[in-house]
Amino acid sequence: MHEFDLIRQIDSFAADHDDVKVGIGDDAAVTSSNAYKDMISCVDTICEGIHFKRSTLHLSDIGYKALAVNLSDIAAMGGTPRYYLVSLGIPAEWDQEEILEIYRGMNDLAKRYGVILIGGDTVSAQNGLMISVTVLGEIETNRSLLRNSARVGDIVFASGTLGASRGGLDLLLSQGLTAHRTEEEKALVIVHQRPDPQVTLGELLKESGFRIALNDISDGLSSEIWELAEASNVCICLEEEKIPISADAIKLFGKQSAYEYALNGGEDFQLVGTVAKTHWPTIQSTAKEKGIRLSAIGSVEHEGDSQVFMQKNGERTRIKRTGYRHG
Amino acid sequence: MHEFDLIRQIDSFAADHDDVKVGIGDDAAVTSSNAYKDMISCVDTICEGIHFKRSTLHLSDIGYKALAVNLSDIAAMGGTPRYYLVSLGIPAEWDQEEILEIYRGMNDLAKRYGVILIGGDTVSAQNGLMISVTVLGEIETNRSLLRNSARVGDIVFASGTLGASRGGLDLLLSQGLTAHRTEEEKALVIVHQRPDPQVTLGELLKESGFRIALNDISDGLSSEIWELAEASNVCICLEEEKIPISADAIKLFGKQSAYEYALNGGEDFQLVGTVAKTHWPTIQSTAKEKGIRLSAIGSVEHEGDSQVFMQKNGERTRIKRTGYRHG
Structure with a gap:
């Protein structure tokens, strides 16, 4: 289907x-x-x-x-x-x-x-x-942050860290529900079992009054970035080194797997969005004051062609559209 | 449960x-x-x-x-x-x-x-x-018609006719989905497959401004009357001859079965309620103008004891509380 x-x-x-x-x-x-x-x-x-x-x-x-x-x-x-x-x-x-x-x-x-x-x-x-x-x-009234507001020149940002939920799921599947776990393992498991929806951050971004495109990361970063790109009809390029990957996931599963989990694992329930470059420092520092980490992970490059690329060491690869869309 | x-x-x-x-x-x-x-x-x-x-x-x-x-x-x-x-x-x-x-x-x-x-x-x-x-x-604001508004002396009323949906279900179960049907059979089947929620009547009753207790008949009349009686903490007595039983159901299933279907069959999605005796003629005639049949089927008798009785030829029997409650 x-x-x-x-x-x-x-x-x-x-x-x-x-x-x-x-x-x-x-x-x-x-x-x-x-x-x-x-x-x-x-x-x-x-x-x-x-x-x-x-x-x-x-x-x-x-x-x-x-x-x-x-x-x-x-x-x-x-x-x-x-x-x-x-x-x-x-x-x-x-x-x-x-x-x-x-x-x-x-x-x-x-x-x-x-x-x-x-x-x-x-x-x-x-x-x-x-x-x-x-x-x-x-x-x-009329203040909702939609997916279709991304514009050329915007910074692409993501909240928190990614990949933990899928890492936690792996642990649960291999160790069972009641295993004795290390602190790192516990941290991943809790993100999978009880993810923290970013209600406070969403409100903060809305209160800024800036034009912000926003989406939550339920199906993995790559799928959600694609949704933003398509809804706004823009091309987005991410930088691999800037993706905020869960340190616990890297420690337990290695960098490559953790990166894979961040991109395609899903269920982290962080937010991803875009904002004009001039407003980026303000929203990043406002979030930081509330203890929320925001990372710039890429930029919106041009209009009229919805595409997502990942850049690493100056080379680009097109990210495939994975996962399903949800209404 | x-x-x-x-x-x-x-x-x-x-x-x-x-x-x-x-x-x-x-x-x-x-x-x-x-x-x-x-x-x-x-x-x-x-x-x-x-x-x-x-x-x-x-x-x-x-x-x-x-x-x-x-x-x-x-x-x-x-x-x-x-x-x-x-x-x-x-x-x-x-x-x-x-x-x-x-x-x-x-x-x-x-x-x-x-x-x-x-x-x-x-x-x-x-x-x-x-x-x-x-x-x-x-x-x-504050105009919702609740179940707990029945008061002693109220008329109990029901809309439309009852028992058709369950009759239709019987026909569907015995004849199948695509059988050739008489007009009476078709009438029952359509009530079962595509019941008409009483949105217009509900709005009409609200617009009257009268104190009206109201409930929809999803689980059969007896269960819904019980809900009114319990929510309002009153005793209600219905009169068997006044229950508006579907004529088609009586014709096809006999009076006793049709009565049983009206009381316990469910899914008719008519409305049942109570209103002060003085306001009853007004709401009945207002409904009639819109082509909606309202029947007086009993009265609210006293407070402090939630009970439902059925009266026939001067004799009363206590109606059992059947079906589940829905939140």
């Missing part, structure tokens, strides 16, 4: 309406709420056996992660998450305590950002656990 | 907040949007093999119904549905055309009420189709 074609066709059912500012295709939808605020909404579903295994995540981690995925989508618009609704499909043999464990995990994360549970639906599913979470957020 | 206990425990994660006017427990959540409007949101999930079979519904009907369930929840609050988001879990072997059929069915209903698709997520599911739909609606 070609998800991009599918989204395009589904999008034909999404009627034009003045109140819909961003429909299907960006991280989340933006609709008019009132003169001061827009509403941001998104939904994401994770299924056992496809998106997660119970051998690598505790029940509470599964809940945590299902909410994190959506908070990350709100963060990628610069929005503030406010409410969430949950739909759980659970195997018939589950007991109440197991369901509550999932909600506890969601609550751990929700509390941190003041996001409130307002609706829940629990149904039996034939096979395997399925969690669908809808998050509703808000943002000042 | 006792869904009521579970909801109560999950509800403990739903932090108190001034902006949350109705949280988990009614048909939908009501949150403060601005000085004039509240937002109404709800989510419902249906799974193949549990909530529907592909032997009784076309793919487009499944989509239609997944949205209808949610529009009915918004209608039961007196709200106006505005937007919807969809999460589809589909078997890996499905092709794009099958997914689009589901969206087409949703679109058939969405167009009718001007509801706009703003988000979609399609993931692979291990077994069977799963559709989770979130609907966002709006209503004037």
Whole structure:
């Protein structure tokens, strides 16, 4: 199935309406709420056996992660998450305590950002656990940070470090859920099990008032950069040495694997974006004041041709478009 | 699993907040949007093999119904549905055309009420189709029609006729999806496959400005009346002869089965509510002007003891609480 074609066709059912500012295709939808605020909404579903295994995540981690995925989508618009609704499909043999464990995990994360549970639906599913979470957020009118705002001359930046989540998954798969782990191993595992959606950074970038294109890194850096390049119809060149790769991942898996994980591993839930060169020092230092690391990793080179290149020692290679797009 | 206990425990994660006017427990959540409007949101999930079979519904009907369930929840609050988001879990072997059929069915209903698709997520599911739909609606501030507003002396009313959906399901199960059918049989089948959520009636009841308790009939009349009685802490007595049973269901299945279907069959997606006796003639005639049938089916008798009775020929029997509660 070609998800991009599918989204395009589904999008034909999404009627034009003045109140819909961003429909299907960006991280989340933006609709008019009132003169001061827009509403941001998104939904994401994770299924056992496809998106997660119970051998690598505790029940509470599964809940945590299902909410994190959506908070990350709100963060990628610069929005503030406010409410969430949950739909759980659970195997018939589950007991109440197991369901509550999932909600506890969601609550751990929700509390941190003041996001409130307002609706829940629990149904039996034939096979395997399925969690669908809808998050509703808000943002000042017409201030959402979209993927299509990248312009020639912009700096490309990424937050935090990348590759840890995939490294953590490797450890969980090889060592199991309850193994004794070194500090480095623990650090990677926690990023995989309980990734930190960059809500604070998203709000900070929005508050700057600068033109910023933004996307969250759910499918790996290369896929997300491609989305920015395509949405903005620009060519982007990254510099390999500047990619902020997780030091723990390098230590445990070697530089080449860690680089591979950063580019294609996914689930780091950091943010990647572009901003005018003149505004870059300001946003980098503002983020630093909040303890958030931002790295310049490349630049936007020209318009009219969506491409992504990686440069190393003066040589360029075209990065392949990997992974699926998500609506 | 006792869904009521579970909801109560999950509800403990739903932090108190001034902006949350109705949280988990009614048909939908009501949150403060601005000085004039509240937002109404709800989510419902249906799974193949549990909530529907592909032997009784076309793919487009499944989509239609997944949205209808949610529009009915918004209608039961007196709200106006505005937007919807969809999460589809589909078997890996499905092709794009099958997914689009589901969206087409949703679109058939969405167009009718001007509801706009703003988000979609399609993931692979291990077994069977799963559709989770979130609907966002709006209503004037503090005007939502809740389940807990029934008062002693109120008339209990129901819209349309009941029992048709379950009758239609029986026909589909015995005759198959494509059988040649009589007009009466077709009428029942269409109610099962494409129930009409009572959005217009819900808005009409809200516009009356009267104190009205309201609930939609998703699980059968008896279960929904119980929810009203418990939420309002009142005793309700229905009169068997006044239940508006589908004439087609009576003709095809006999009076006793049709009555059973009306009470416990579910999925009619009509509305049931209570209103002060003095206001009853007004709402009944206002509805009639719009071509909507409202029947007085009983009354609210006393407070402090949630019970539901059925009266026939001067004799009363206590109606059992059947079905699950939905948050």
